[in-house]
Amino acid sequence: MTIRRRAELFVAEEQDRRLDARTTGDERGMLIDFLAAQRATLELKCGGVEDALSLRSVEPSTLSLLGLVRHLADVERRWFRRVLAGQDVPLLFSTEAEPDRDFDGAVAGPAAVAEAWEAWRAEVAFAERFVAEAPHLDITADDGWRGAVSLRWVLIHMIEEYARHNGHADLLRERIDGAIGV
Template identity: 70%
Template sequence: MTPPTRRAESFDPADRARRFAGPATGDERPLLTDMLAAQRHTLELKCRGLSTGLARRSAEPSTLSLLGLVRHLAEVERRWFRRVLAGQDAPALFVSEADPDGDFDGATDDPEVVRASWQAWRDEVAFAERFAAEAPHLDLEGLDDWRGPVSLRWVLVHMIEEYARHNGHADLLRERIDGAVGL
């Protein structure tokens, strides 16, 4: 008789080991950046293997979808790292005054929309990773119109929280699509 398996085993267990392989003690910057990297990787895992369904909505009237989360998190990465901390004039990618929920509303299973959304997210993550690695210290500040002065340290903690919250959504969205849960 084959022992029963947990539904959480539908994802590759090696991914779990790789995802949280970073340090659990030591200097603050590697702890924060590795934890954020693990959260980013979790989002990718929740979306992995889906050729369709990334834009499937959670439940009416919500427009929440896995692809919407990818697009939303690309916007969030861009806002905090490019605009606030680096001071760049970087226009929004998917949202506008006319379409403030364009990150979610514009998420469709059109292959070009999916490709462009992932590319935007990867570009923003790459910029953020470089910025965090090259910053002289965690107390580097930027000015945000919502929070006022914020440090790189605060942004890293906030981004971990942002991803962790949305990865909870991604758990439920993925389970709705094909039953895959866990990690």
């Protein structure tokens, strides 16, 4: 009998780019690496089960791995494009009239999966460029919900957002194929 532990790595150590994160250094680099590791965790938890990404957790919840990808694409877009960069762009999967459409509209099919990943990757790429080009972590922007927010706060919030949802992804992935690990 093989003993399984949730604390083991989800993939082989040599394949896990999350381990590339620096453990010492300046604040900006550490925040960037922590966020990159959380983004990589989402990708890992969704990898290899593309046909099952829209599987819901439990009734009546509409939570799914595909919903998480769509939701996090919208979260990235909201904080980096809309708030920090001041772009007047709509969210991709949610609307004011349907605030949970990111989850509720996550339906099965290769086109829906491809659309979600394409959107998520585009928003992550924008965020990474924005952070790289920002002169410092203390740049601020006004958010209608939180008031003045700094880039530092947004990075910390994004780490928290991904960490919470990656916990959901752990359970969803285990339901799909029994895979466990960090």
